[in-house]
Amino acid sequence: MGRRSGRMSGLPENGPDLNRLARDRFERPLPKRFYKTVAVEEGEGGYRLTLDGRPVRTPLKNRLDMPSRALADAVAGEWDAQGETIDPAAMPLTRLANTALDRVAPDPGRIVGEIADYAGTDLLCYRADAPDGLVERQNAVWDPLLSWGARAIGARFVATVGIVHQPQPDASLQAVRDHLMARDAFTLTSIHNATTLTGSAIVALALEAGEIAPDEAWAAAHVDEDWQIGLWGRDAEAEARRAARQVEFDAAARLLALLAEG
Incomplete structure (x- = not known):
């Protein structure tokens, strides 16, 4: 018996369409890096990622607050590792955090x-x-x-x-x-x-x-x-x-x- 597979409605940023990600990466120009410094600040909502002192927002404009310092530091590391351009494909933890805040937390x-x-x-x-x-x-x-x-x-x-x-x-x-x-x-x-x-x-x-x-x-x-x-x-x-x-x-x-x- 072969391995079974299934497909649910899923989450747009969670369990991504890997072919689409690859196409987007090569067909669309990557955005330029617009910040110099990356930091993590502790606040009411947990640990906040900041770029040049300004809080980072998710695609749906939620503040990128995370419940774990270790997670926040790892996400900050993804942003800090970007070169002249920002490559979302190289930022899997950021994508998961965005999904958690934009798609999972509301429902x-x-x-x-x-x-x-x-x-x-x-x-x-x-x-x-x-x-x-x-x-x-x-x-x-x-x-x-x-x-x-x-x-x-x-x-x-x-x-x-x-x-x-x-x-x-x-x-x-x-x-x-x-x-x-x-x-x-x-x-x-x-x-x-x-x-x-x-x-x-x-x-x-x-x-x-x-x-x-x-x-x-x-x-x-x-x-x-x-x-x-x-x-x-x-x-x-x-x-x-x-x-x-x-x-x-x-x-x-x-x-x-x-x-x-x-």
């Missing part, structure tokens, strides 16, 4: 609902019936994550063989929603990105909880794909798409780590 329930929808068709719940090696690999990697979800979140998911939809218990999906509603906009943004990029809300939630490391989470989401690569070899175009997705996944994982640092 967190919508994002919680989207993540819970992914949980309802989670990658980890759809198993192969052959060959034995793939079945064993799926069980070894995915079963502990399902057990963690039941233990830590109270979300007990039902695994099935094949790709025919397996409805998940309403109580489990509600447990996911309740768990997520306690998260702030920045954390939800990271979880949403990790979910859409892996096809698994369970993997994303385990990553956020520190139950699984980023490289382990990425590998868990690609058990089927890696098995196929072992059988048929690598495909350059598919590898390029996967590498581009991993860049975005790594940014989401880094955002979670920076938020945990405080």
Whole structure:
């Protein structure tokens, strides 16, 4: 059974269209750097990024205030690293922060609902019936994550063989929603990105909880794909798409780590 994939409505800046980003980067001239100094100031809304002493605004004109000093310093580092022009493709944490403030914070329930929808068709719940090696690999990697979800979140998911939809218990999906509603906009943004990029809300939630490391989470989401690569070899175009997705996944994982640092 090949790796399942899904597409939700998503967020314009979250889980981006990587082809569009590449086109925009090369088809449109990059804006000139207009500032000399980058700094972080502590204020009422958390930690504020300033350029030449002036607060930075998001695309929707919200002030770029962040809840974590570590995150604010990392975002400041992205701005400070720009040369004569400003390249948004080289500023993944800034893009995620903009998404959190502009798209997630105004309506967190919508994002919680989207993540819970992914949980309802989670990658980890759809198993192969052959060959034995793939079945064993799926069980070894995915079963502990399902057990963690039941233990830590109270979300007990039902695994099935094949790709025919397996409805998940309403109580489990509600447990996911309740768990997520306690998260702030920045954390939800990271979880949403990790979910859409892996096809698994369970993997994303385990990553956020520190139950699984980023490289382990990425590998868990690609058990089927890696098995196929072992059988048929690598495909350059598919590898390029996967590498581009991993860049975005790594940014989401880094955002979670920076938020945990405080």
